[in-house]
Amino acid sequence: IITIILLIGTTKAGMIYEGGDPGDFDFYLFVEQWIYSFCDTQSCLPGKEREAFTIHGLWPNNNDGSYPSFCKGQPFDVDEIADIEPQLDTIWPSLTGPNPDFWAHEWSKHGTCSITGPLADLHDYFFATVHIYQTYNITGGLAQFNILPSDNATYSAPSVVDALSKQFGVTPLIQCTGNRLVTVAFCLTKDLKLMSCPALNGWSCSGNVILPAT
Ligand SMILES: *[C@@H]1O[C@H](CO)[C@@H](O)[C@H](O)[C@H]1NC(C)=O
Numbered sequence: 001i002i003t004i005i006l007l008i009g010t011t012k013a014g015m016i017y018e019g020g021d022p023g024d025f026d027f028y029l030f031v032e033q034w035i036y037s038f039c040d041t042q043s044c045l046p047g048k049e050r051e052a053f054t055i056h057g058l059w060p061n062n063n064d065g066s067y068p069s070f071c072k073g074q075p076f077d078v079d080e081i082a083d084i085e086p087q088l089d090t091i092w093p094s095l096t097g098p099n100p101d102f103w104a105h106e107w108s109k110h111g112t113c114s115i116t117g118p119l120a121d122l123h124d125y126f127f128a129t130v131h132i133y134q135t136y137n138i139t140g141g142l143a144q145f146n147i148l149p150s151d152n153a154t155y156s157a158p159s160v161v162d163a164l165s166k167q168f169g170v171t172p173l174i175q176c177t178g179n180r181l182v183t184v185a186f187c188l189t190k191d192l193k194l195m196s197c198p199a200l201n202g203w204s205c206s207g208n209v210i211l212p213a214t
C-alpha cells in the first residue's frame with residue numbers, strides 16, 4: 001500500500017488511466033531505486049537494506065506523461081516465474097512487504113499493459129526486465145565516473161545524469177528525495193532498445209546529491 005501511494009503521489013506525475021489495450025503506449029520506463037535512499041523515507045523491512053539499485057518496474061508510458069494501467073490480461077501467477085524467482089528475490093525485491101505481492105502489483109498495474117512486440121506473456125515481461133537490469137548496470141556505470149556509494153561524497157545532479165548518459169549513450173531520468181539520489185529510470189522503445197528519455201513531470205533532481213552508504 002505504501003508503495004502504491006508513493007507511486008501515485010510522487011513518483012509518477014501525469015495522468016493514469018485504467019483499462020485500455022495492452023501495447024497501446026509510446027515507450028517503457030525502466031525504473032530502479034537506490035535502497036538506502038528509498039528506505040530513508042519508507043518503512044523497509046529488517047534485512048533489506050544494502051548498497052544496491054534494485055528494480056522497481058518496467059512501466060509503459062506515453063510521450064505526454066500519461067500512462068495506461070491495469071490492462072486486461074493474464075492474472076499474476078508466481079508459478080509462471082518459478083525459474084527466475086531466486087534472481088527476482090535479489091534484484092527485484094519488495095523492500096516493504098512480501099516479494100510476490102510486489103511482483104503481482106507491478107504485473108497487474110504495468111505488466112498487463114506492456115504485452116506487445118517481443119513481450120508475449122507474463123514470463124516474458126519478468127524475464128526481459130531482469131535482462132535489462134543485468135545489461136545496463138547503473139551502479140557499475142556510475143562507478144566508471146567515480147560516483148560511488150558514500151555518505152560524504154556529493155555529486156551535482158547533472159553530473160550523475162552526464163555519467164549515465166556517457167556510459168549508456170542515452171539520457172536517463174533521475175529523482176531525489178532531499179539530497180539523496182533515489183531513483184534512476186532508463187527509457188526503452190517498444191522493441192526494448194534504449195532511447196533517451198523525454199522530459200517528464202515528476203522526474204527532476206537538482207543541486208548536489210549523495211548516493212548514501214547507510
Ligand atoms: C554491477 O556493477 C557493480 C559494480 O561494478 C557490481 O558489483 C555488480 O555485481 C554488477 N551487477 C550486475 C548485475 O552485473
Ligand SMILES: *[C@@H]1O[C@H](CO)[C@@H](O)[C@H](O)[C@H]1NC(C)=O
Pocket residue numbers: 150151152213
Ligand atoms: C565520512 O565522514 C566521516 C566523518 O568525517 C568519517 O568518519 C567517515 O569515514 C566518512 N565516510 C566515508 C565513506 O568517507
